[in-house]
Amino acid sequence: MLELHQHALRLRADPSRVVVRPFHIAWQAHGGAPSRTERLVREVLEMSPGQARAELEAVLKDFEARHWQTRRVFMTRYEEIEGLLGLDGSQIGDEKRQLIGAYFCHEYSYAAAALMNPSAVPHYDQSGMPAGSLRMLMSLRAVGEGHISSVAFREGIITDKGDMTLAPEPPFATAADAHEDEEHVPEGPVTVYRHRDSTLSGTVIFPITRAQSNGLEDLRLCHFLHDDGCHEWIGTYTAYNGSQIQSELLRTRDWRAFDLVPMTGSAARNKGMALFPRKVDGRYMMLGRQDGENIFLHSSDSITHWEGGELLITPRYPWELVQMGNCGPPIEIDEGWLMLTHGVGAMRKYSIGAALLDKNDPSKVIGRTKEPILAAADQDREGYVPNVVYTCGAIRHGDTLFIPYGVADSSVAFAFVPIRSLLALM
Template structure:
């Protein structure tokens, strides 16, 4: 790899002790009624003893566990059609005890802790120069691989070392607010997308105002259901329309919770199997106000649906569906500001390639889509995608990408997009920025590094990343080094002399590659680099080089094979071979294959420069065939 990536030692792992409560409903209904009857028949003193013991055992693990029992009692009462007695007539201790029997703990982080994103904390007060307070989001999974969004907080110092705020013992689920307003236009779109458009749904929508609330929709549906002539299929569809109101909701957390105390857990049927891969971004509106958005994938066990989270303080969150056929795939990421008056988003609408989309409405995305990247190199032949929202730099929008290659290995890459026309690609890495190391490749899904959003701090890019869908860490990269690889040669400081020639350096030894590249650039040459012969072939196919300098001993495709390939394809690009071997037969083999020259390692830079100058001069004069 031709750019230094500094992997930090911090590892984020799930904590199985962090638990929430879930409503637990055993089946069949006869079993439930049996439980209720047993509690009803318990002596009052015995019920109090069991309840008190339960409260002692679990009150230290949850905030206000008695409130949870009361809520779950109410939910059980609503779901049971005929329990055989009036549950509300039971004394409070038995109501709470019933709630306890219909409650179970769920360890939200017990299975995996991965796919992180990092954003600047809204509160940057009380910091020293060079420090930045950050919020990291993670996809946490527990039993049954149900995913939720959890958070960690920390402070980056001037060297981008992260001091992580210790996590609290208690975790809090959000309270769901249902009295929010909905737009008729959005409901119409969702009804059509879900193929629920029929006479009954049109009757309901017609009766609604342009803005309506949760209760108004449910009242309109109830009135339509009173029509006894409705066939069962129509009633089933109306039930699905009723559930659409759950796809847009608001949640709030108590102000006395820390950032790590909060978990966004699936609350609605369309996301009951998981909230996946939130890509958070700090968004600045036209009015200068800052909000935080995150795109995520809602999963119900069968279908995936795109959703958008909006917050300003990470206490109150609005969850909104995203409409449009081109967003119905995983991996969409919002740009941090409007572009030319429109919202912009990265997408992978076909599951393979990267696109930029534009829309005047953040929730509705139409046909204004532009293909910007296709799988080009072997490490990404299966598919490419984004690893979070674009990052604004002076040179353009920096996008961390991912590519999937052989053995379904996920690597990170990068590309640079034009600031005002991001459908124009300025440059992209031809080789991975990060590849799973030996320590990172083992896990629930092997051979994966993945990120959902990076951050600039100082002169470095901070990349939080997941390791094989198991745990997470973060790494840093020099922005200067990254931009040198992404910016084309013609984008250079004013007054810099023109290139003397375009050279491709091929070597699997990173240090040797970078040393020679730096030296040749100082001498006025334009230099591209490749870590092996395969990447070299990909570059040769796309770029016109004046000279190739290649090591002989390399994995995958060595220097001899590269030279033989060029000769068989009648290439006129001269090749200088480098080797650590002193065997004259090896040198003769290279020269017989058509090498213009042969140099031993360690390379004498003066001799190399003389060879490069002479060979390129001969090429220009037409003397070298």
């Protein structure tokens, strides 16, 4: 029998979590964008000092207590507009500059609808950790206004005794932003930057490019070891524009700058790709589900280009007959590559299982669980999409697997599973 400990903590959607985001008027418009920006700035510049002061005070009354360093955010946003229009800031008072910045910002509730589909990796800072404890970093899919998905983060500590403590969320969240041309929607690779004074637990990454416009979905993080011994945190995610999807990479070495990089090739036009945390036999390896039904294994000489794929695992047991997919990057253990899977059965009920792949040749399946290790039941049934349990990545900590998982596309729960107990089911 599987030994599984479910932690009591649940994370849920919270409409009170709001951020100030740049309001790119040019991106909202369908024509005449530069003149619209110039007109708005001119309107503020033509206000009398008293009127500008009153308008700014009204804005601050509504929003200053809801956000962190609001005046500085407005001033930073003004500076971006100043650079765009070639304004002479020395001739404009602070109040008008802040007011201009406010007109080019907006408030967004990034997790009002749902919080789900987490992945976890070891934190980049393990200093001060006592024996048996691991600091971890978790990504979350946050769904807000317009059902647009963004990436949020939480930091915490897990222990080998099945305990978990999450770092408190800061009272204010901040949006990572791209330093891009104000008048054009970025395309292709783009870099976004965490605010210099923001913690990771208070940082949100929103869609930036046109291909991402309706969401960054289901980030699958891994701690990647390069051939030269350097480490990088890389996550695959689905970019969605409302009608088409493509797989992209989030890459960071310092958790300050995040590269969002589209992948190319036939395999990258599908959802649910998951990167192995190192090369195998000299090649990058990826799990995928390009037919929407089975799990495939991909290999490539380029981390950003993926073609073809080899059929790896097909549905076999009743709880997975509708379709299968991976639940995040494989985890390297002594016995091989431990891969969490998801299966869909009757009444579209989701379950989580596992498989073991050969360490030197991941195309060889050593074993797989006949029964799920987690399934939608009792309180895990109800939510925005009922009967779903889903994870985008677990962590090995000693002899235990820590699994954060989404519940009914509505909340996030946590489980600890002894690896020996999991292998015994195969």
